[in-house]
Amino acid sequence: MGLRYLYDRDEELRKLLESKSSFLIGPLGIGKTSLLKSYVTKSGCEAIWIDGAKVLSLENFINIMKKEYKDFFKKVMDSKETALFSELKAPMLEIENYQNGKSDSLTFVNNFLEELSYIQGVKICLIIDDFTEMRKIGTAFTEIKRALYKTARKRNLNILLSSSELGYAKEILQRKDLPLQKAFFSLTVKPFNQEDSAFFISKGLEQYGVSCPKKNIGEAYYIAEGFPLWLSLIGLRMLEGKCNPQGIYTDSRTQAFWVERLSRLTSKERQILRLIAKNKSFKAAGPHSRRTLEYLIRKGYVLSNKYEHIVDPILNYLLKFEYI
Numbered sequence: 001m002g003l004r005y006l007y008d009r010d011e012e013l014r015k016l017l018e019s020k021s022s023f024l025i026g027p028l029g030i031g032k033t034s035l036l037k038s039y040v041t042k043s044g045c046e047a048i049w050i051d052g053a054k055v056l057s058l059e060n061f062i063n064i065m066k067k068e069y070k071d072f073f074k075k076v077m078d079s080k081e082t083a084l085f086s087e088l089k090a091p092m093l094e095i096e097n098y099q100n101g102k103s104d105s106l107t108f109v110n111n112f113l114e115e116l117s118y119i120q121g122v123k124i125c126l127i128i129d130d131f132t133e134m135r136k137i138g139t140a141f142t143e144i145k146r147a148l149y150k151t152a153r154k155r156n157l158n159i160l161l162s163s164s165e166l167g168y169a170k171e172i173l174q175r176k177d178l179p180l181q182k183a184f185f186s187l188t189v190k191p192f193n194q195e196d197s198a199f200f201i202s203k204g205l206e207q208y209g210v211s212c213p214k215k216n217i218g219e220a221y222y223i224a225e226g227f228p229l230w231l232s233l234i235g236l237r238m239l240e241g242k243c244n245p246q247g248i249y250t251d252s253r254t255q256a257f258w259v260e261r262l263s264r265l266t267s268k269e270r271q272i273l274r275l276i277a278k279n280k281s282f283k284a285a286g287p288h289s290r291r292t293l294e295y296l297i298r299k300g301y302v303l304s305n306k307y308e309h310i311v312d313p314i315l316n317y318l319l320k321f322e323y324i
């Protein structure tokens, strides 16, 4: 939408720019990808950008990395003097070795990251957005984590990871045998507060000369709970002439977003989400409900303190009142 500038993330950006490698944690729609993009612009690094959600296998991961590196290589070769050539060529040689069957995939990942960290003339950063979603590639994921950990500890290469899967992210950071938290600065990305939420929407509307009652703009914060994704959508709806923020619940984009996401869960997981949204005990889902709840916590859908609650305010509402 029109709210193109990155609002209220100066503090976070400063911390990211001060750190060598970072791990961004926060629920879906809180602004991790936006923050990473902004980091790339502000730091001026050339990003090898991997979308963890799109990685389906180790082979796939390598191919994406290869493509990203080739694009970067071409870009630099087209623009800069070739003094850097040998440094930049080294990761390409690793790619070729791998393609010619001279190294196995895990050796390749390790060597490739190492070669990346030797590059000096150009500032490179490796970004893996939605990193924990790569766990679906199985044991190779552990090997990749190991390689990332090793590289990040040497502090030559900026590596930025992100995850919406709060439980998995915490487990990964705190694992005893591979404590990523020792090599990565972990940043929890928070929702906007009330004042910033109102300012964010008002500013966006102002840009387009649209106005909505103050009361509606204030109410948007309570509905979106400060999540930028929902504030943006409410703002967009306001631009479309719909000032009432409650309309976000019946907006087809909102509903499609969650319907698609929920379709990736098991039916038992969906059942438990519905129970929690209605303030009922997850145990009503019968055998193994505790285990299923654990998965929902790992995937970042649910938080459990004294009682369980759904992290996303809109999802909670949609399930509670059976809009979806």
Ligand SMILES: Nc1ncnc2c1ncn2[C@@H]1O[C@H](COP(=O)(O)OP(=O)(O)O)[C@@H](O)[C@H]1O
Pocket (backbone or CB within 6 Å): 001, 003, 004, 005, 006, 007, 008, 009, 026, 027, 028, 029, 030, 031, 032, 033, 034, 035, 164, 228, 229, 230, 232
């Ligand atoms: N700081 C921000 N300023 C303005 N808009 C933002 C900001 N952070 C997020 N957004 C909006 O919210 C949406 C979701 O943000 P995104 O970065 O994709 O979240 P995440 O990656 O955490 O799921 C974005 O499309 C963007 O419109």
Ligand SMILES: [Mg+2]
Pocket (backbone or CB within 6 Å): 029, 032, 033, 034, 129, 130
């Ligand atoms: Mg994202």
